[in-house]
Amino acid sequence: MxxxxxNYLHENREKHxxxxxxxxxxxxxxxxxxxxxxxxxxxxxxxDYLNELGFSSVEVMQTKxxxxxxxEWMEAGENAPTVLLYGHYDVxxxxxxxxxDSEPFKPEVRNGRLYAxxxxxxxxxxxxxxxxFEAYIKTTGTLPLNVKVCIEGEEEIGSENLYEILExxxxxxxxxxxxxxxxxxxxxxxPTILYGLKGFTGLEFTxxxxxxxxxSGIYGGAVRNPAMAMAHILSTLKNMDEVVTVxxxxxxxxxxxxxxxxxxxxxxxxxxxxxxxxxxxxPEQGYTAKExxxxxxxxxxxxxxxGYQGEGTKTIIPSxxxxxxxxxxxxxxxxxxxxxxxxxxxxxNVPAGVTIDIKREPLSAKAYKVDPNHPLITKAAKSYSEAFxxxxxYVRMGGSIPVVELIETIYNIPIVLxxxxxxxxxxxxxxxxxxxxxxxxxxxxxxxxxxxVRSK
Amino acid sequence: MxxxxxNYLHENREKHxxxxxxxxxxxxxxxxxxxxxxxxxxxxxxxDYLNELGFSSVEVMQTKxxxxxxxEWMEAGENAPTVLLYGHYDVxxxxxxxxxDSEPFKPEVRNGRLYAxxxxxxxxxxxxxxxxFEAYIKTTGTLPLNVKVCIEGEEEIGSENLYEILExxxxxxxxxxxxxxxxxxxxxxxPTILYGLKGFTGLEFTxxxxxxxxxSGIYGGAVRNPAMAMAHILSTLKNMDEVVTVxxxxxxxxxxxxxxxxxxxxxxxxxxxxxxxxxxxxPEQGYTAKExxxxxxxxxxxxxxxGYQGEGTKTIIPSxxxxxxxxxxxxxxxxxxxxxxxxxxxxxNVPAGVTIDIKREPLSAKAYKVDPNHPLITKAAKSYSEAFxxxxxYVRMGGSIPVVELIETIYNIPIVLxxxxxxxxxxxxxxxxxxxxxxxxxxxxxxxxxxxVRSK
Numbered sequence: 001m002x003x004x005x006x007n008y009l010h011e012n013r014e015k016h017x018x019x020x021x022x023x024x025x026x027x028x029x030x031x032x033x034x035x036x037x038x039x040x041x042x043x044x045x046x047x048d049y050l051n052e053l054g055f056s057s058v059e060v061m062q063t064k065x066x067x068x069x070x071x072e073w074m075e076a077g078e079n080a081p082t083v084l085l086y087g088h089y090d091v092x093x094x095x096x097x098x099x100x101d102s103e104p105f106k107p108e109v110r111n112g113r114l115y116a117x118x119x120x121x122x123x124x125x126x127x128x129x130x131x132x133f134e135a136y137i138k139t140t141g142t143l144p145l146n147v148k149v150c151i152e153g154e155e156e157i158g159s160e161n162l163y164e165i166l167e168x169x170x171x172x173x174x175x176x177x178x179x180x181x182x183x184x185x186x187x188x189x190x191p192t193i194l195y196g197l198k199g200f201t202g203l204e205f206t207x208x209x210x211x212x213x214x215x216s217g218i219y220g221g222a223v224r225n226p227a228m229a230m231a232h233i234l235s236t237l238k239n240m241d242e243v244v245t246v247x248x249x250x251x252x253x254x255x256x257x258x259x260x261x262x263x264x265x266x267x268x269x270x271x272x273x274x275x276x277x278x279x280x281x282x283p284e285q286g287y288t289a290k291e292x293x294x295x296x297x298x299x300x301x302x303x304x305x306x307g308y309q310g311e312g313t314k315t316i317i318p319s320x321x322x323x324x325x326x327x328x329x330x331x332x333x334x335x336x337x338x339x340x341x342x343x344x345x346x347x348x349n350v351p352a353g354v355t356i357d358i359k360r361e362p363l364s365a366k367a368y369k370v371d372p373n374h375p376l377i378t379k380a381a382k383s384y385s386e387a388f389x390x391x392x393x394y395v396r397m398g399g400s401i402p403v404v405e406l407i408e409t410i411y412n413i414p415i416v417l418x419x420x421x422x423x424x425x426x427x428x429x430x431x432x433x434x435x436x437x438x439x440x441x442x443x444x445x446x447x448x449x450x451x452x453v454r455s456k
Numbered sequence: 457m458x459x460x461x462x463n464y465l466h467e468n469r470e471k472h473x474x475x476x477x478x479x480x481x482x483x484x485x486x487x488x489x490x491x492x493x494x495x496x497x498x499x500x501x502x503x504d505y506l507n508e509l510g511f512s513s514v515e516v517m518q519t520k521x522x523x524x525x526x527x528e529w530m531e532a533g534e535n536a537p538t539v540l541l542y543g544h545y546d547v548x549x550x551x552x553x554x555x556x557d558s559e560p561f562k563p564e565v566r567n568g569r570l571y572a573x574x575x576x577x578x579x580x581x582x583x584x585x586x587x588x589f590e591a592y593i594k595t596t597g598t599l600p601l602n603v604k605v606c607i608e609g610e611e612e613i614g615s616e617n618l619y620e621i622l623e624x625x626x627x628x629x630x631x632x633x634x635x636x637x638x639x640x641x642x643x644x645x646x647p648t649i650l651y652g653l654k655g656f657t658g659l660e661f662t663x664x665x666x667x668x669x670x671x672s673g674i675y676g677g678a679v680r681n682p683a684m685a686m687a688h689i690l691s692t693l694k695n696m697d698e699v700v701t702v703x704x705x706x707x708x709x710x711x712x713x714x715x716x717x718x719x720x721x722x723x724x725x726x727x728x729x730x731x732x733x734x735x736x737x738x739p740e741q742g743y744t745a746k747e748x749x750x751x752x753x754x755x756x757x758x759x760x761x762x763g764y765q766g767e768g769t770k771t772i773i774p775s776x777x778x779x780x781x782x783x784x785x786x787x788x789x790x791x792x793x794x795x796x797x798x799x800x801x802x803x804x805n806v807p808a809g810v811t812i813d814i815k816r817e818p819l820s821a822k823a824y825k826v827d828p829n830h831p832l833i834t835k836a837a838k839s840y841s842e843a844f845x846x847x848x849x850y851v852r853m854g855g856s857i858p859v860v861e862l863i864e865t866i867y868n869i870p871i872v873l874x875x876x877x878x879x880x881x882x883x884x885x886x887x888x889x890x891x892x893x894x895x896x897x898x899x900x901x902x903x904x905x906x907x908x909v910r911s912k
Contacts, residue, residue: 198673200771202769202771204769209732209734210732210733210734211732211733212732214732215854215855216754216756216758216782216784216854217654217784217853217854217855217856218749218853218854218855219728219732219749219854220748220749220754220756220784220854221698221739221740221743221745221747221748221749221750221752221754221784221854222728222732222737222738222739222745222746222748222749223728223732223734223737223738224698224734224738225756225757227690227757227758227759227760227779228690228691228693228694228756228757230687230760231686231687231688231690231691231757231760232687232691232696234683234684234687234691235684235687235688235690235691237684238684240688240807242677242680272675272678272679276665276666276667276668276670276675276678276679277666277667278665278666278679278680278809278810279808279809279810279811280808280809281678281679281809282678282679282680282807282808282809283677283678284677287677289677289678290678291677292676292677292678293674293675293676293677293678294677296677298672298676298677300672300676300681300684300771300772300773301681301683301684301687301762301763301774302672302683302763302764302769302770302771302772302773302774303683303762303763303764303765303770303774304683304686304687304760304761304762304763304774304777305760305761305762305765306757306759306760306761307757307758307759307760307780308758308759308780309759309761313658313660313758313780313782313817313819314758314759314780315656315658315756315758315782316756316758317756317758318757318758318759318760321760323683324763324764324769324770326672326769326771328672328673328676351696351738352735352736352738353734353735353736353737353738354734354735355735361769363769397673397674398671398672398673398674398675398676398677399671399673399674400673
């Protein structure tokens with residue numbers, strides 16, 4: 001049966017690529033109201049496709065900003081599980097236009113890659129799902145499982161209205177598990193299970209000293225230098241072994257199992273020294289760089305400023321110093337709690353002669369992780385390997401995908417990240433592209449996967 | 457005899473103020489070539505005055521830029537000492553003009569102060585010397601001691617050509633001691649002996665990590681954060697007790713004697729908390745804020761920057777972090793040696809995973825100090841007290857006056873700083889002014905002083 005479906009995809013490849021081009025040609029830039037009509041058109045494209053396929057309850061749901069497209073296929077019966085498929089049809093702005101080698105909204109194939117804004121993030125991957133549904137329905141008359149499709153138009157502007165819709169219409173979107181194809185593989189052609197993402201919290205703080213910059217000759221020796229106080233405070237946050245020294249920071253963090261260390265070891269990792277130009281990697285004591293980036297929490301200074309920044313010398317004691325901090329968190333760490341620990345730590349470490357002013361970053365995210373041995377995950381790995389002809393690797397990533405936390409918070413269901421992008425896709429940058437190999441083998445992966453998970 | 461001289465000054469006060477106004481009306485801004493002719497005029501004013509008084513060898517010495525005015529009075533005889541009087545007739549630019557309440561080059565008296573660019577720094581003080589010479593010569597026929605006058609036109613642009621002239625014509629300018637009136641008193645009407653200035657050295661350094669800003673989620677845990685490395689490095693320079701922790705930094709620094717501590721205690725000091733808005737002063741452990749600012753070396757961060765400085769959050773690992781450092785030094789510390797100690801210290805404290813790039817500040821200055829019990833100093837204190845009717849205080853200052861170091865280096869003679877400015881004079885700023893009280897009592901101080909030091 002699966003062969004028929006895959007054959008259909010092969011036979012209709014040109015037609016599908018043409019149809020994808022139509023989708024990519026719509027400049028559905030969500031952040032710019034000049035494109036509001038284009039955003040509508042892209043939503044309509046998705047809804048039309050679902051209608052064509054015979055999905056029911058197809059709806060372009062209006063929100064306070066851009067619509068969300070819903071549609072369902074519930075004909076697989078009660079014994080089949082129901083999947084919630086999430087994706088987004090909006091894209092990042094394309095500027096600076098002059099850095100594109102071809103028009104961002106006139107898709108063009110070069111060297112086995114399809115160049116267009118949205119080709120990888122996320123219209124290309126959304127389209128692959130729709131084409132696979134088409135292949136199943138045209139060849140078998142139905143889908144192997146029940147499907148609820150949720151394709152939003154506000155991902156690139158923070159999914160402003162998604163939470164409210166999913167929360168308010170919980171039953172409508174409820175499912176046994178969720179699948180999101182809005183991520184990538186560690187390397188081109190390398191099937192990858194992304195089974196964990198880091199959480200996030202942050203804050204900004206200012207060390208305040210004198211009410212104005214002071215002459216260092218006249219006041220040096222009487223006044224605490226806020227930049228030096230800042231250095232002392234920052235140096236209490238992390239030691240030279242890259243261990244965070246904030247009380248309670250690691251509370252609740254699961255130790256890495258030897259199984260997971262093995263999984264991480266098998267990931268064909270980036271050569272960090274080579275790709276970033278640093279003299280050597282400096283991971284947390286007791287961990288490899290891959291382990292730390294994927295599976296251990298981090299605390300980073302993102303910005304720092306104080307006093308005179310121009311050329312040459314200005315002999316002042318600056319009136320203040322500011323630092324921006326963010327943490328990437330792992331399961332077991334609550335972002336709000338970590339932010340509070342940071343605040344407490346900073347307040348405790350303010351030296352005499354200066355004061356501190358802390359701005360908590362309002363955005364945060366919990367870390368996400370599924371058991372890599374969960375059947376929904378092992379089946380995904382099997383499907384990937386079958387399609388790409390290569391062993392699947394398991395990775396956790398330092399990044400955050402807010403919608404993952406959102407779905408987990410509301411539904412508490414397993415989330416499977418089936419991503420087909422590659423590190424060369426240039427998401428959000430000029431010359432975004434998507435490898436045709438990912439297009440073809442990714443769709444095969446989906447065909448295998450839906451077949452694998454057809455029964456509860 | 458002294459009374460006659462002082463009487464002459466009283467009787468000729470209006471005439472002198474008018475003549476000073478002529479001097480202040482010349483916009484002798486040395487930094488702007490549009491004023492080259494004005495600078496020449498101001499030099500000529502000084503030379504003409506000296507000629508009028510009967511000084512010999514009066515000369516407008518051409519340099520590579522602005523002329524230096526020389527003149528001498530050697531008729532006091534071999535038993536009288538010779539003083540080198542230094543001052544400058546050039547001024548800072550007056551802009552922003554719109555912030556002046558009266559024209560910067562149209563002197564105006566308001567509330568007992570003479571408002572004009574250069575009224576305090578330094579034309580006003582130069583003029584006072586010339587008027588005192590006039591008073592002595594007109595009433596006694598000579599001066600109490602031999603005088604070599606050296607009034608330059610490049611002080612506000614770094615005294616570029618002064619060193620070469622003094623060095624090459626060493627004998628011409630040689631004297632038993634030097635007097636400079638280009639500084640101030642700690643408070644209006646408070647006679648002040650400035651017997652020490654701090655030296656200066658500095659450097660800028662950059663901690664370099666990855667070749668570009670990196671995504672903190674993907675690279676956090678593999679890559680040393682240069683801003684955090686910077687914080688760790690900076691925190692090794694000074695401890696929380698404001699003690700510099702660079703090896704050898706205090707080598708050769710004289711301990712404060714109880715006599716000096718007493719002198720410092722008697723200075724009516726600025727209330728640092730009140731004037732700067734800090735919660736409390738934080739001097740070096742074991743010293744008061746006045747002691748540290750006046751007589752102990754300091755190390756300050758003047759500027760600091762790394763990564764993202766805009767609003768909100770940007771989750772990057774910055775590629776580099778830069779800090780600007782300067783030190784104020786005391787006698788016994790060699791600026792070049794201290795700079796070298798800093799460089800060694802920084803290089804020793806670079807953590808793995810980053811590199812460091814150090815730019816040495818080329819400008820430096822040695823600290824200056826005369827023995828407060830030197831007869832030339834105690835006589836100055838006595839003269840001040842007599843004129844102002846108030847006990848003289850002894851201060852050392854955190855600032856540097858480059859010409860002091862220059863004269864000391866070439867001639868190795870005592871230098872007496874007889875300054876009559878006040879903290880409210882707004883040097884280099886709009887509305888520069890000079891109190892008429894300083895004009896009157898300062899000239900009386902000079903009359904007393906020349907009389908006091910008339911014999912070797």
